[in-house]
Amino acid sequence: MTAQRIYLDYNASTPVDPAVSAAMMPFLADHFGNPSSGHWAAAPAKAALERARGQIAAVLGCEDDEVVFTSGGSEANNLALKGVFFVRRSGGDHIITTRIEHPAIIEPCRFLERLGARITYLPVDGFGRVDPDDLRRAITPHTILVSIMHANNEVGTIQPIEECARIAREHDILFHTDAAQSVGKIATDVNGLGVDLLSIAGHKLYAPKGVGALFVRRGVQLEPLIHGAGHESGRRAGTESALLAVGLGKACELARDLSPMDRVRALRDRFWRELQSRFGNRIALNGHPTHCLPNTLNVSFIGRVGAEILERLDGVAASTGSACHSGRIELSPVLAAMSVAPEVGMGAIRFSLGRGTTREEIHAVAERLSAIL
Ligand SMILES: Cc1ncc(COP(=O)(O)O)c(C=O)c1O
Known part of the structure; x- marks a missing residue:
C-alpha cells in the first residue's frame, strides 16, 4: 500500500489558491484582448492588469506605478541587479550581496563579474544572519548596489533588512531585497524595510508559476533586460499577461492577511x-x-x-x-x-x-x- x-x-x-484560480478563469476563457489596444476587447484585460498592480502595491505598501510585472522571482532579481549595474556602472562597479543568496542572485552576480563588476559576498553567522557592521565595512566609494535577501529559502533565517537598508541609504547606495520567500509569511512593507527594489515570486504565495514582480522605487532608473515596445513604463517589454497578473494580484490580496x-x-x-x-x-x-x-x-x-x-x-x-x-x-x-x-x-x-x-x-x-x- x-x-x-x-x-x-x-x-x-x-x-494555486482556489480563489486565485477562480479570479483567473475569465481571463483564460474570455478576456483575451491585448491590454495595450485601444478598443473594447482590451478594456477588461487592461483594467484587470491595473487592478492586479494595485493589489501587489498594497501588500508592499508602495505606489501602483512602482510595480513591474516579471516572469517570476528569477527575472525580478536579474532585472534589479543587471538593470542597476547597466545604468550605474560609469559611477561605480561594486555590488555587495551575501553568501547565502538564491542562485537567482548569485548567478547574475557571477555574470556581472565577467562584465567587470566587483562583487563582495558577505559572510553570515552560524544562524545564517548577516552582521550589518560587515556591510558597513564592505562599502566603498564605488559601491552602487546592495542586495540582501529578506528571508532565506533553505533555513528561513530573516535578515536585518531595515538596518542594512539604512546603512546603504546613509551612503546613497541603492538597496535590493529578494523577498520571494517572505511575501504572505511576514510583513513586506517596502517603506518599513527601507528598500529601493524588492523581488516577489508568484508561485511561492499561492499564485501560478511564471509570474512575479519587482518593486522599483520612483526615481530609480533601470536598464530593461527585455527591449521592445514600451510595456511596464519601458522597464520590461512584452505584452502583459492579464491572466497571470490577475493570479498574482489575487494572491497578494490574500497575502495581506x-x-x-x-x-x-x-x-x-x-x-x-x-x-x-x-x-x-x-x-x-x-x-x-x-x-x-x-x-x-x-x-x-x-x-x-x-x-x-x-x-x-x-x-x-x-x-x-x-x-x-x-x-x-x-x-x-x-x-x-x-x-x-x-x-x-x-x-x-x-x-x-x-x-x-x-x-x-x-x-x-x-x-x-x-x-x-
Ligand atoms: C529566495 C528565492 N529567490 C528567488 C527564487 C526564484 O524564483 P522563481 O522560481 O519565481 O524564478 C526562489 C525560488 O526558489 C527563491 O526561493
Whole structure:
C-alpha cells in the first residue's frame, strides 16, 4: 500500500489558491484582448492588469506605478541587479550581496563579474544572519548596489533588512531585497524595510508559476533586460499577461492577511517539539531560532544523509538543500556559509509548511521518521 502523500515543500512551490484560480478563469476563457489596444476587447484585460498592480502595491505598501510585472522571482532579481549595474556602472562597479543568496542572485552576480563588476559576498553567522557592521565595512566609494535577501529559502533565517537598508541609504547606495520567500509569511512593507527594489515570486504565495514582480522605487532608473515596445513604463517589454497578473494580484490580496501564519507557526513549533522528543540530541536545528520564517523547519539528522532519509520517507514531499537545484549530494552552500559541520549539514532536511498543512500530517511525518531511523 502506498503511504498517504504529504506535502511539506511550500518553500519550493505552493498550490494555486482556489480563489486565485477562480479570479483567473475569465481571463483564460474570455478576456483575451491585448491590454495595450485601444478598443473594447482590451478594456477588461487592461483594467484587470491595473487592478492586479494595485493589489501587489498594497501588500508592499508602495505606489501602483512602482510595480513591474516579471516572469517570476528569477527575472525580478536579474532585472534589479543587471538593470542597476547597466545604468550605474560609469559611477561605480561594486555590488555587495551575501553568501547565502538564491542562485537567482548569485548567478547574475557571477555574470556581472565577467562584465567587470566587483562583487563582495558577505559572510553570515552560524544562524545564517548577516552582521550589518560587515556591510558597513564592505562599502566603498564605488559601491552602487546592495542586495540582501529578506528571508532565506533553505533555513528561513530573516535578515536585518531595515538596518542594512539604512546603512546603504546613509551612503546613497541603492538597496535590493529578494523577498520571494517572505511575501504572505511576514510583513513586506517596502517603506518599513527601507528598500529601493524588492523581488516577489508568484508561485511561492499561492499564485501560478511564471509570474512575479519587482518593486522599483520612483526615481530609480533601470536598464530593461527585455527591449521592445514600451510595456511596464519601458522597464520590461512584452505584452502583459492579464491572466497571470490577475493570479498574482489575487494572491497578494490574500497575502495581506498574515493571520493564517499563526496556525502555521504553531504547527511548525509543534513539529519541532515532537522531533525533539523523539530524537533528542540526534537532531539539530539549522537557522535562527526566532528570526525565522514561521513555516520553515530545517533540521539535521546528525550523521545521516538527508537525501537518503527523504527517499525512504515514502510519500513525503520535502527537500534537502534547495529544491531549485536538488539532486546533488554535497553540503548546501547556505549551510556551508553558516559553518555547519559536514556530518550535521549532510543530514539536513527542509520541511516547509503552508496553509494546507494539518496537525495529522506533521504527526504522521514524525512517526514515519521514527520508523525509518
Ligand atoms: C529566495 C528565492 N529567490 C528567488 C527564487 C526564484 O524564483 P522563481 O522560481 O519565481 O524564478 C526562489 C525560488 O526558489 C527563491 O526561493
